[in-house]
Amino acid sequence: xxxxxxxxxxxxxxxxxxxxxxxxxxxxxxxxxxxxxxxxxxxxxxxxxxxxxxxxxxxxxxxxxxxxxxxxxxxxxxxxxxxxxxxxxxxxxxxxxxxxxxxxxxxxxxxxxxxxxxxxxxxxxxxx
Amino acid sequence: xxxxxxxxxxxxxxxxxxxxxxxxxxxxxxxxxxxxxxxxxxxxxxxxxxxxxxxxxxxxxxxxxxxxxxxxxxxxxxxxxxxxxxxxxxxxxxxxxxxxxxxxxxxxxxxxxxxxxxxxxxxx
Numbered sequence: 028x029x030x031x032x033x034x035x036x037x038x039x040x041x042x043x044x045x046x047x048x049x050x051x052x053x054x055x056x057x058x059x060x061x062x063x064x065x066x067x068x069x070x071x072x073x074x075x076x077x078x079x080x081x082x083x084x085x086x087x088x089x090x091x092x093x094x095x096x097x098x099x100x101x102x103x104x105x106x107x108x109x110x111x112x113x114x115x116x117x118x119x120x121x122x123x124x125x126x127x128x129x130x131x132x133x134x135x136x137x138x139x140x141x142x143x144x145x146x147x148x149x150x151x152x153x154x155x
Numbered sequence: 156x157x158x159x160x161x162x163x164x165x166x167x168x169x170x171x172x173x174x175x176x177x178x179x180x181x182x183x184x185x186x187x188x189x190x191x192x193x194x195x196x197x198x199x200x201x202x203x204x205x206x207x208x209x210x211x212x213x214x215x216x217x218x219x220x221x222x223x224x225x226x227x228x229x230x231x232x233x234x235x236x237x238x239x240x241x242x243x244x245x246x247x248x249x250x251x252x253x254x255x256x257x258x259x260x261x262x263x264x265x266x267x268x269x270x271x272x273x274x275x276x277x278x279x
Contacts, residue, residue, distance in 0.1 A: 037162035044166035051173035117188030
């Protein structure tokens with residue numbers, strides 16, 4: 028039973044580290060702010076939650092397991108809100124869309140402004 | 156126990172270039188939204204580092220740090236998001252010269268850019 032717990036802890040640690048590494052890799056490889064938000068929040072939550080579960084299994088006490096489960100619950104409760112508000116704020120502040128974008132479904136819904144002041148967003152050109 | 160130790164070492168080695176990549180995006184992000192998203196992912200990486208420190212150090216109390224970051228880390232993201240939605244960089248301080256040119260004369264430089272800047276003006 029102890030050996031099984033150690034094997035499970037090692038698996039969670041390795042898989043979580045790989046997932047959060049791929050999230051950070053997506054931060055530098057994806058082309059615009061929206062795909063970067065997708066990589067950072069979704070893969071980041073799964074990677075950090077897996078690392079928390081692995082650390083709790085490695086500690087091996089019920090208190091550590093309860094702490095890690097509370098941390099995973101708070102991650103799932105808060106990072107979804109952060110992802111939604113960050114994506115909406117990125118769109119409203121005029122972060123440029125990537126060249127490969129085929130559909131901007133919100134371009135007639137929201138009025139975008141230009142937070143950085145360099146005029147890179149293109150929704151005004153598409154609307155007029 | 157040694158299996159768990161080497162898994163923690165592997166995770167720690169993999170977390171170092173992850174933090175470096177996210178810090179590069181935080182410093183060099185082309186838009187301010189990229190920097191806010193990188194700040195959010197740095198919080199998640201803080202949780203991961205706390206979990207790996209709990210494993211390698213053998214101290215389960217480090218998991219409480221992870222719970223604290225998970226509870227309050229998203230407040231920074233929400234604050235940055237409300238800043239990005241409502242504010243804009245003051246006129247004349249932007250890094251692009253054509254933005255300054257559009258600021259000085261919307262009546263001479265066509266209609267599309269000037270109109271977009273006037274309608275995007277927040278109430279002072």
